[in-house]
Amino acid sequence: MGKALAAGTQILVVLFAARVLAPDDANLLFSLLALSAILTAVASFGANGALVPFLYRHPDRILAILGLLLGGKMLVSLLGAVMIAWLGYAQNLPPLLIAWTAFSSALLFVDFIAESRGNADVDRISRIKFVVFGAGILLKIVFFYLSFTVLLLTLYAEWLVIWLFYFLPVWRTMPGQRLPGLGDIALLGKFLASSSWVWLSAVVSFGWTRAYFLILTADIGVGPANAYFVVVRLIEGFMLVPNTLAMRFFPDMVARQQAEDEAGLTELRRQFLRRAMQAALAIALAAPLMLAVLYGWGSGRPDHLVMSPLQALLVAFAAFVLIFRVALSREIILTGFLALSIISYLAGAIAGFSVYQLSGADDYEDALLGYAAFALASFVGPFLASPKRLHPFRHALFTILRPTPRASRKKGPSA
Structure with a gap:
């Protein structure tokens, strides 16, 4: 529930902005979210999910590692915001606001x-998030009507509050941990090098989808570009569902792989793929x-779009593939060949921009x-890049797609 509320808050902000704000104000907010997302991806250092086993192996260095990571995130956010402002892509957004949002x-x-x-x-932080994000979305709805500036400042401010309430008790339970030293820097550097492909x-991925939005704003106008941004954030918000499924299946899949239990791994893979496909279809x-519903209400406004059947089909197709791709992401981790992840998104970025240009690059449908x-x-x-490594995944996918013939029932003797 904590994760759902955290993800849902950001979706609601985007949907509410598309309905309530003037097109230029909504585009300003979406531009801030787009630019800060690019900086956030850069400042992640590939150290999100991979932190779990790393910190588990070094519990006595948690605070030192966190100090280094926080310092790096602050520096990247600030330098990135200055670079964006220098390049002129900020659309009148103050650099410090971009840096603040990215860091938060x-x-x-x-x-x-x-x-x-x-x-x-996990239980404690989920409770904190449930309260903080619940109060935060109520405040944001108020700010939509009272102060656009305060709304921009509070987009991700909940995370600062969560850190405060989570780390004060943690800090007291870790007495004696010294400040980061050269050994911690070397340890963190070795870890970040191993997660560089994920980074x-x-x-x-984030750079293309957000930069694409900024290009669309210049090419096809504020209203259609805003509509595209809503599509992207809506689909990304729904990724909570397959990621939650992965939390249920993936640890057992890793355990079966390490135990070399191929039959058990294959069965778990099929179950996961079947559930992920059902979620993607829904x-x-x-x-x-x-x-x-969102844009149909605005059919009388020139800045809102009414979706055509083809546009609805394109949205449904993109949603299905990107939601189901979460299962492929877990398979890539199982193979250990993390370079497939960068190959995947590079291929997507090149194909996406090429198709956009070839189709005309002048309207929302493009x-x-x-x-x-x-x-x-x-x-x-x-x-295409590594068919042999992904053969088990492909085989399991074909298995669940192929209808299984029902076994014929043998009639027993009548009583």
Whole structure:
């Protein structure tokens, strides 16, 4: 519930902005979210989910490692905001506001710190998030009507409050931990080098989708570009569902792989793929319906769009592929060949922008075509790059797609 409320808060902010704010104000807010997301991806250092086993192996260095990571995130956020302002892409957004938003959103890695300390910490931080994000969304709704400036300042401010309430008790339970030293720097550097492929793939994925939004704003106008941004954030918000499924299946899949239990791993893989496909189908139906309701209400306004059947189909296709791709991401981790992740998103970015340009690059439908191409290429790319490594995944996928013949029932003797 804590994760659902955290993800849902950001979706509600985007949907509410699309309905309530003037197009230029909504575009300003979306530009801030886009630019800060790029900086957040850069400042993640690939050290989010991978932190769990790393900190578990070094429990006595948690505070020292966190100090180094926080310092790096602050520095990247500030330098990145200055670079954006210098390049002129900020659309009149103050650089310090970009840096503040990027740094605040980068603090969400506190989830993985809690996981590394055990279930008690996960439960405690979930309770904190439930209260903080619940109060935060109410405040944001008020700010929509009272102060746009304060709304921008509080977009990700909940994470600072969560850190405060989570780490004060943690700090008291870790007496005697010294400040980071050269050994900690070397230890962290070795870890970040091992997670560099994950980091690069996140930078490419977020960098393309957000940079694409900024390009669309210049090419096809504020209203259609805003509509594209809503599509992206809606689909990304729905990724909570397959990620939750992965939390249920993936640890057991890793354990079966380490035990060399191929039969058990294959069965778990099939179960996970079947559930992930069901979730992807449901979300593929839900996303266009939500967008139709959102923009259908604005049919009399020139800045709102009414979705055509083709546009709804493109949204449904992109949603299905990107939601189901979460299962492929877990398979890439199982193979240990993390370079497939960067190959996937690079292929998607190149295909998406190419299709957008070839289709004309002048309206909302072209933008959705590019996004659908991004989804398809990012899913197919790893299979083309390494078919042998992904053969078990492909085989399991074909198995669940192929109808299983029902066994004939033998009639027993009548009583």
